[in-house]
Amino acid sequence: MMLVSQLIDTRVMKGSSLYALRNVSGKGKGLVAIEDIPKGTRILSEQPLITTPERQRTNEWLKKHISQQVDTLNEHQRQLFLSMHNLYPYQSVADKYLGIFRTNGLPVEANGVGGGIFLEACRINHACDNNAQKHWNQYIKRHTVHALRDIAKGEEITIYYLGLDSSRTIRQKKLLDKFGFLCSCRLCSLPTNQSQETDKRLNRIDQLDDLIGRDCRGWSFSLRTLGYADERVRLCNEGPGNSGMARTYLDATQIAIANGDLARGRIFAERAVEVWRTAYGSDSEEVVKYSSLARNPAELPLYGLSMEWKTSSDDVPQDLDPNDFEDWLWRRQKPKKRAQLEQFANLRNRAIFPSFAALPRSKSDLDWYEEVDGTYQALRHWCFLGEIANSITLHHLELELTDIDDKKVPLHFYTEGLGKEMAPARIQKGYTVAVRHGKRSVFMYGDPGIRHEDPEMLKVGTSNPYCEPSLVY
Ligand SMILES: [Zn+2]
Structure with missing residues (x-):
């Protein structure tokens, strides 16, 4: 048998x-x-x-x-x-x-x-x-x-x-x-500290579900509510326990569309559909129904409740990297520090802020200058930035600067006052010097450096000029 x-x-x-x-x-x-x-x-x-x-x-x-x-x-x-x-x-x-x-x-x-x-x-x-x-x-x-x-x-x-x-x-x-069983799965068998971390995450997910539910039921489709959905999706992606993910994307769809934002509404609906397609299959009610919404987000009755975030369905930026795209999608408010860092990154643009090694040697360098009626004019703007590491005055003021490549660059003052025009309080270690249209020069003694002649072309910033571009020019 x-x-x-x-x-x-x-x-x-x-x-x-x-x-x-x-x-x-x-x-x-x-x-x-x-x-x-x-x-x-x-x-x-x-x-x-x-x-x-x-x-x-x-x-x-x-x-x-x-x-x-x-x-x-x-x-x-x-x-x-x-x-x-x-x-x-x-x-x-x-x-x-x-x-x-x-x-x-x-x-x-x-x-x-x-x-x-x-x-x-x-x-x-x-x-x-x-x-x-x-x-x-x-x-x-x-x-x-x-x-x-x-x-x-x-x-x-x-x-x-x-x-x-x-x-x-x-x-x-x-x-x-x-x-009737005591679960001994991998998640339930985690050491206490790791289990507490997971629990904290799951409890926060629970809490976010309540907050999103409360807002949506009260017809409050605000940026705050979208922020809750954003946090919930991020927490879901961090570890096990992803039930409700499609539902959260659908909440985000509603929030976007209620504000007239068809572009984001469409993407959120597409994401909900993808989660359901994986978990339920292409022939499920959820995939069929919400694919149709993704194709025509304006179908949602909530559309136009407000037009504050108005976009058309294909109003989607094409050239963002994945992180920036997520920032755009969830309408994330960038913290100030982040904005500063981005500015820093912009200012680090090597074409505008070259290192000493990349500076032109003279005005006859045709990559940098053009000759117009016998005078040389810069083809574009650039600015050399260096941080004061040391200073010495013998015949003239000489500053030792550290450039963007961490190289030491001597800056010699051949202005009319030979550097005496600079207030001593400005010559501080750690301050940043900006030399507009700086060039590489050689000197009779010492290493190649920058020969500074026109006071108009130099500024010293008391703080990091990367963060305060107004100091540069
Ligand atoms: Zn378990």
Whole structure:
């Protein structure tokens, strides 16, 4: 006689080439990938074998309803059903059926049906950092499971039994109460300090969901609300627990469109669709419905509530790097420091602020000057910047500067006053000197440097001129 477990193995193996029912350490049986499964793959698609109605009924009614369905199963199906785990005590066969249903049933939301037994999907174990997503597909009336990430051959396929992600204590309590096991998944087995970090993140996600929900319900589609959605997506991307990600993109879609911003609305809708496509498949209601919204974001009834952020649907910048694109998309307010750094980066532009080594040697350098009626005129503007490292006055004032390449550059004052025009308080170590149209010169003694003749062409900044460009000229 064939053992039930062997029967199941054969059944599952025959049903798909992607997984098999195998023993899983500490969990009994589970579905294990028998080949590499790429992210987004539909691992299974299954009709329910036994169903219960959506509306609450008495236990007696349910027992009768389930027993009637079990009686119609063939022997093979019945054995598979009976081999499923039962957490509930029972005194009769009907009790046992109900217990099996309660332990293993998955939600079904179709035509008044509330739950179902699936011979294969119900065999998938839980993990809090699940690699697959279960879903009832209303369009095809089947339960589907998709790979949320690449699953390697030999890895167990896991789904998340609970609703939204929550902290370890809450998850473990719910799993123990509802499913009768203490979860020992990777996430639940983290050392305390790491687990606390994850919990902090998950709690903040919870809190953000509340804040977004509160704002959207109150028709407040503000920049603040978009900021919450932005933070939630970033937290989701930081680690395990990404349920609700598509929903957050959809919230962002609404916020953008309610403000007349069709460009961002379209992108957010496209992102929601991509998350759902991976988790639910292209034939799911969510993908079909929101793909249509992504194609025509102005369809959303909220469109035009305000036109404060008005854009057209294709008003999307094309030349931004990925980080800047995200800043644009989420309308991130740049902190002051960041703005300064960017200015710094601009001012570091080597064409405008060359290092000493890149300066022209003389006015006859035609890369830098052109001859107009016998005089040389600069072809463009540039400015040499150096930080004062030292100063000395012998025949004239000489400053030792450090340039952008960290090279020492002597600056000799050949002005009328030979440097005496400079207030001593300006000659401070760490101050920055800007020499407009500086050139490289050689001197009778010492290293090549800059010969400074026209007081108009030099300024000394008491603070970093990179941050205060007004000091430069
Ligand atoms: Zn867990």
